[in-house]
Amino acid sequence: xxxxxxxxxxxxxxxxxxxxxxxxxxxxxxxxxxxxxxxxxxxxxxxxxxxxxxxxxxxxxxxxxxxxxxxxxxxxxxxxxxxxxxxxxxxxxxxxxxxxxxxxxxxxxxxxxxxxxxxxxxxxxxxxxxxxxxxxxxxxxxxxxxxxxxxxxxxxxxxxxxxxxxxxxxxxxxxxxxxxxxxxxxxxxxxxxxxxxxxxxxxxxxxxxxx
Amino acid sequence: xxxxxxxxxxxxxxxxxxxxxxxxxxxxxxxxxxxxxxxxxxxxxxxxxxxxxxxxxxxxxxxxxxxxxxxxxxxxxxxxxxxxxxxxxxxxxxxxxxxxxxxxxxxxxxxxxxxxxxxxxxxxxxxxxxxxxxxxxxxxxxxxxxxxxxxxxxxxxxxxxxxxxxxxxxxxxxxxxxxxxxxxxxxxxxxxxxxxxxxxxxxxxxxxxxx
Amino acid sequence: xxxxxxxxxxxxxxxxxxxxxxxxxxxxxxxxxxxxxxxxxxxxxxxxxxxxxxxxxxxxxxxxxxxxxxxxxxxxxxxxxxxxxxxxxxxxxxxxxxxxxxxxxxxxxxxxxxxxxxxxxxxxxxxxxxxxxxxxxxxxxxxxxxxxxxxxxxxxxxxxxxxxxxxxxxxxxxxxxxxxxxxxxxxxxxxxxxxxxxxxxxxxxxxxxxx
Numbered sequence: 190x191x192x193x194x195x196x197x198x199x200x201x202x203x204x205x206x207x208x209x210x211x212x213x214x215x216x217x218x219x220x221x222x223x224x225x226x227x228x229x230x231x232x233x234x235x236x237x238x239x240x241x242x243x244x245x246x247x248x249x250x251x252x253x254x255x256x257x258x259x260x261x262x263x264x265x266x267x268x269x270x271x272x273x274x275x276x277x278x279x280x281x282x283x284x285x286x287x288x289x290x291x292x293x294x295x296x297x298x299x300x301x302x303x304x305x306x307x308x309x310x311x312x313x314x315x316x317x318x319x320x321x322x323x324x325x326x327x328x329x330x331x332x333x334x335x336x337x338x339x340x341x342x343x344x345x346x347x348x349x350x351x352x353x354x355x356x357x358x359x360x361x362x363x364x365x366x367x368x369x370x371x372x373x374x375x376x377x378x379x380x381x382x383x384x385x386x387x388x389x390x391x392x393x394x395x396x397x398x399x400x
Numbered sequence: 401x402x403x404x405x406x407x408x409x410x411x412x413x414x415x416x417x418x419x420x421x422x423x424x425x426x427x428x429x430x431x432x433x434x435x436x437x438x439x440x441x442x443x444x445x446x447x448x449x450x451x452x453x454x455x456x457x458x459x460x461x462x463x464x465x466x467x468x469x470x471x472x473x474x475x476x477x478x479x480x481x482x483x484x485x486x487x488x489x490x491x492x493x494x495x496x497x498x499x500x501x502x503x504x505x506x507x508x509x510x511x512x513x514x515x516x517x518x519x520x521x522x523x524x525x526x527x528x529x530x531x532x533x534x535x536x537x538x539x540x541x542x543x544x545x546x547x548x549x550x551x552x553x554x555x556x557x558x559x560x561x562x563x564x565x566x567x568x569x570x571x572x573x574x575x576x577x578x579x580x581x582x583x584x585x586x587x588x589x590x591x592x593x594x595x596x597x598x599x600x601x602x603x604x605x606x607x608x609x610x611x
Numbered sequence: 612x613x614x615x616x617x618x619x620x621x622x623x624x625x626x627x628x629x630x631x632x633x634x635x636x637x638x639x640x641x642x643x644x645x646x647x648x649x650x651x652x653x654x655x656x657x658x659x660x661x662x663x664x665x666x667x668x669x670x671x672x673x674x675x676x677x678x679x680x681x682x683x684x685x686x687x688x689x690x691x692x693x694x695x696x697x698x699x700x701x702x703x704x705x706x707x708x709x710x711x712x713x714x715x716x717x718x719x720x721x722x723x724x725x726x727x728x729x730x731x732x733x734x735x736x737x738x739x740x741x742x743x744x745x746x747x748x749x750x751x752x753x754x755x756x757x758x759x760x761x762x763x764x765x766x767x768x769x770x771x772x773x774x775x776x777x778x779x780x781x782x783x784x785x786x787x788x789x790x791x792x793x794x795x796x797x798x799x800x801x802x803x804x805x806x807x808x809x810x811x812x813x814x815x816x817x818x819x820x821x822x
């Protein structure tokens with residue numbers, strides 16, 4: 190596959206992930222009975238927020254998404270479409286969740302690779318890869334006035350961290366980019382889908398919490 | 401008007417806008433029964449937060465307000481004054497809202513111009529102009545534990561985006577700074593005031609949202 | 612004391628403060644019945660968040676903690692330990708609060724000194740010193756879905772600002788690093804402990820707040 194075709198594939202994958210993340214953001218807005226503007230903002234924040242947090246922390250400002258109008262229009266379009274057609278989209282929410290898992294797996298890999306590119310060590314690079322995957326959803330929930338759903342038992346962040354971990358370990362071992370990306374992506378996606386199908390939950394606190 | 405006089409006018413306008421934004425922040429703190437410190441922090445966050453988000457995203461750090469003590473003392477003073485005299489200020493809340501609209505119109509213009517200065521394209525520059533206007537209020541509401549009021553139907557962000565949009569379009573067309581700023585400012589302010597007077601609302605979601 | 616030994620002492624103090632802050636973050640997660648992942652994230656955010664906000668605002672990216680695995684593992688360990696042993700830790704919460712005050716005093720001093728190092732003036736440097744001390748706790752509370760506890764009358768931020776203020780004033784007067792740090796640290800810690808022991812509260816708003 191020639192270089193430019195590969196780059197195009199990456200952008201298409203990236204925009205697909207952002208689109209689906211953005212749909213989840215707009216759905217939260219609709220379910221909280223927020224207005225069209227909120228749906229668009231929550232769409233944008235969910236789609237781009239993780240990458241923005243990563244870029245601000247590694248000093249890669251302005252974030253790449255701000256230099257490419259496609260990265261701004263795709264989440265905005267997702268927000269507006271979801272706002273007007275939310276009953277139809279709500280009915281296929283399983284499909285949304287499936288694609289959302291793809292997005293998570295993609296972003297934890299690309300986020301980790303970008304952090305490595307900027308000279309970060311394995312542990313912070315993996316953490317920032319995870320943040321790229323989960324940061325948008327956390328911002329979405331905070332802005333919508335609810336505790337982040339990924340804090341309440343959903344196995345979402347752990348697969349992202351695992352995928353990012355695979356990337357940094359294989360990178361250290363000298364595995365080339367494509368194989369490393371595929372391994373990280375598969376690790377995150379596989380774990381996430383298994384957790385969804387089997388209903389796995391993260392450990393919850395035991396015993397009385399004296400408040 | 402000589403250069404220095406113009407610069408002074410700009411700073412006075414800027415500080416006036418920050419002062420009024422800060423008053424709205426402290427009023428939220430008082431109404432949530434938060435303490436004097438919270439009133440001062442929410443005043444500062446509301447007055448300066450939008451510009452801080454913009455500056456962090458475009459890499460203009462430290463934000464200009466951190467290099468000028470007037471930009472730190474004005475919102476702090478607004479917070480303390482509002483905390484102690486909130487019954488009187490609450491009675492003239494219509495005036496506060498009027499000045500708040502001036503601040504919004506001013507910040508969406510100055511924020512857009514700063515983003516253009518830092519080399520951003522038209523679409524991201526307009527978005528950052530809007531963020532400069534609305535970011536402080538969003539941070540205020542998140543810190544005070546409520547869903548941002550501008551997500552619940554108020555027509556606030558749309559005028560800011562429109563004003564910012566006018567600025568980037570006229571900038572592309574080569575209109576000089578003063579005319580462009582006046583047009584953007586008037587667009588935002590006019591729309592915002594019309595929305596207030598006529599009770600215009602942003603579109604709300606229709607149909608049942610299956611949760 | 613030779614240079615390297617002094618540096619080691621500083622790192623140990625720093626990591627101790629981060630550990631205790633992280634414990635308070637994980638305790639909030641447990642009390643909100645959030646999962647193990649949330650406990651770890653809230654631990655990390657509480658321990659490192661204040662420094663991250665400071666570093667992003669002064670442009671010192673990536674934040675130093677991201678370049679040193681100890682600064683990432685210590686809060687993670689605190690989060691996991693607290694999650695599993697929270698009943699025992701909850702019983703010694705007075706000790707946690709005591710060490711938390713040490714952490715606050717330490718971070719307001721080191722944060723101010725770092726801001727001065729990056730060329731900020733006295734007022735913004737003191738503010739960023741305070742933010743270093745209180746920022747993590749604010750992020751923790753926002754992510755856990757509650758209004759920051761330091762907004763509801765606790766005398767927590769004021770001692771931090773006072774300690775930071777002592778540092779910038781003595782720095783201007785040419786007092787050398789060790790004396791200046793000791794004075795700022797003692798000011799913050801003394802005030803904070805007195806407030807705890809005597810039950811001092813920040814001023815609360817008076818009169819009816821017309822909503």
